[in-house]
Amino acid sequence: MKAWLHSVRVLVWKDLLQEWRSRDILTSMLAFAVLSLFIFNYALELSPLNRAEIAPGIVWVVMVFAGTLGLNRSFTAEQDQGCFEGLIMAVPDLSAIYFAKLLTNLLMMVFLAVLVIPIYSVLYNQSLFNWAFFGVLALGAWGYSAAGTLIASMTVQTRMRDLLLPVLLFPLLLPVNMAVVKSCGVLLGSVAGQDINSWLNLLLVYDVIVTMLSIMVFEYVIKE
């Protein structure tokens, strides 16, 4: 377990250093998110009354689409320079590679949420500064990153990875999308008569199950 955690820590350090130097992933995610928020702002005629109803949907959709850009590139360095093979030779337990990538992608999504929330609040004149709201987005980001990292590790080895990733990933994200949007809606008071706990339970169970399953099958995925 100690060696596994050590590998995870080293791999995350490497991913973050690479990203800090290249800014490939964050730049594209942020540019896409800001542009999408602007477009939604002009395209939707929002009254003060329906803003709360639509806020969770807009924020989460923007995060999911922007996150896909990041997921698509998260294994590029490993694939382009053959580093997958270098990692396979060096890492004692290959699931550490998956978990490290999951953590990196999760950090990117959380960072994205930290930036999207204030931009949304300014553009749409509605405050989303709420720890519980942020917490639900973070739980959603975990489930998204857990499923997305596994699918990205499969699609990165194909020529049509840009197309295949969303096609394979989005159906798997249905429970996460529902749970995040409904939970955030309850928190903002736009969804009446629903219990937030059932949605949060769904989100947590999804996150844990997908993470565990992915850890179990990752070795098979990258070796095959």
Add this chain to the structure above:
Amino acid sequence: MNLQARQISKSYGAQRVLDKLDLSIAEGEVVCLLGPNGAGKTTLIRTLSGLQKPDSGELYWAAQSESFDALPLRRSIGLILHQPFLYEHLTAFENLRFYSLLYETGLSETDLRKMLSRVGLGNARPIPVRGYSRGMKQRLTIARALLCDPQILLFDEPYTGLDQQGCGMLNQLVQEESALNKLVLMTTHELSFIRQIATRFDVLHRGKIAASFSNDGISLDALQEQYNAVVSAGKSPRKEQA
């Protein structure tokens, strides 16, 4: 400790690349694997390294039967393939430190800098690897492969991109490692360089080791002649070991 591969077969679809191949490398040996393009040299290296499963066959390391991807064996291998396994946005030192930490080598910063000097990158500017020439990347790849103090060196076309000095440096490193009783298997078409250090030449042809001859001061012309004879005829003129 010997490395033995017995009856290894590997096919890609209908094409049989390795056909019940037998190979044995003793410690201290520097075996050069020769063969025409598409003969299966890279496939054999990938199979021995555990990156690719054979369809059938067995691997013995120190007389013990081993799974091809067993962890102790995997981490005893210094591997060079066509791609460098380097992260382009990290510097040479950071790449070495990253792999050193993954392998848990315990090497200090001074040790890593010595390693860079060993491959002629001691005075290289600390810029990301993407700014390096092909030859500099290859030198760094060699350092990366030797980082974990491997017992088995599997080098696929290691002279690629290296200048004359680089080839000389690689030869010297391989000889130093071989003197420490390590096993070396290299594939190359650079016969003039490999002739200086190889102890044995194996010719891979039609999925098998078609010929094997020791390097008893063989001249370049004689080596080329023997190799051509094996590849064109499919049999060895001076077969010592099947």
